[in-house]
Amino acid sequence: MRLVMAEERVGLVLAGGGARGAYEVGALSVLLPALEARGERPTVLVGTSVGAINIAYLAANADLSADDAVAGGVELWHSLRWNQVLGPLLAPSTAVRALCYAADVLGVGGAMLTGVLDTRPLARTVRRAIDFERLHRHIDAGLLDAIAVVATSAATTRSVVFVEGQPVPAADAGQGIDYVAARIDGEHVRASAAIPTLFPAVHVSSPVRARGWYVDGGVRLNAPLRPALSLEVDRVVVIGLNAVPSAPPRLASEDRPDAFQSAADFLNGTLVNQLVEDVRDLARVNLLLGDRGKVIAADGWRYRRVPFIFITPRARADVGGMAERIFEEHYEGLEALRSIDLDLALLARLIGGDGAGHGELSSYLFFAPEFAAALIELGRSDAQRWLTAHTGPEGPWEVQGTVLAGD
Secondary structure, eight states: OOOOOTTTEEEEEEOOGGGGGHHHHHHHHHHHHHHHTTOOOOOOEEEHHHHHHHHHHHTTTTOOHHHHHHHHHHHHHHOOOGGGGSSSSSHHHHHHHHHHHHHHHHHHHHOOOOOOSHHHHHHHHHHHHHOOOHHHHHHHTTTTTTEEEEEETTTOOOEEEEEHHHHHHHHTTTTEEEEEEEOOOOHHHHTTTTTTTOOOOOEOOOOOGGGGEEEGGGGSSSSHHHHHHHOOEEEEEOSSSSSOOOOOOSSSOOOOOHHEEEEEEHHHHHHHHHHHHHHHHHHHHHHHTTTSSEEEEETSSSEEEEEEEOOOSSSHHHHHHHHHHHHHHHSSSSSGGGGHHHHHHHHHHOOSSSSTTTHHHGGGGOOOOOHHHHHHHHHHHHHHHHHHHHHHBBBBBBBSSSSSSTT
């Protein structure tokens, strides 16, 4: 068994994807104990959107064993329901938001629709589930090197990475990424998860330098691999929430997509493409460097060999199809008219239909225990598959990226 040296920093990168975040804790329930047994538990934690929430939870429990820390996250996702994340769709506040939208369209002064959905329950859940004071103590005590969450500035549209711990990198002008030293708390995490249009923007009050309004970090940087590398990790674990696309059997289809399938296609393309390209770039650099460690290129950039673990759902239908099946089994018909399930039934009806892409789109807001349980099991299965396939001298670490479609 090959153990990393103590000075090597292992990073963990968690992507955004709304209710799909249960997949991340499922994968980590298998992966983190295996890494801990090798002396490779991540100490640099970076997340976007729901990945930021999961990262903060893990950081707050960094003093526990990997098994115990992730078990708490799994239990939290098993118990999570719509009303712990979002307000009811049929409520007076919904009517108020609809009136604000109408007034905004008509040009009534002072009227503004800040978000389609009510996220006040999410704020309460984040406060209840994550002990930020405990997180700070773990950073101060050196149990973690750094935690970082990504949000998007509403004023500049640049990615802002709030970093607690050291080091804090310089701005990446080419990629539009700014780094800010911060004491991470609930407002930073919720800002990272403020899905544009659906969720209201979140005001971040500290540090003063970065004070202002933010939306979801996934707008520009859904899986923040680049920030993790800028935080000087030597190895990196990346958990994505969308399948890596393989070469299509045909270029187009005669089946006309409806608005919801088109939205799902756009969302998946936006969330997947950058992550896949970033991991492929990392794999290519590793391949070029071989065992030479690090080099300084002519342009002044330093390139390093960084072994990685990259786990995602295997096929797009794994998650979207799962959402459709679970809705049909548990949330369709008269039994879904119970008040606790009504919002999920309404969500599916608003998205409408049974065509391809409808389950894909609704899965981002499908906060239901049955869906979370299925995602956790899928994450466990995919993580175990990775470990089973990587038993060579590098252990679970990939170097050249031969597992990536298209390489």
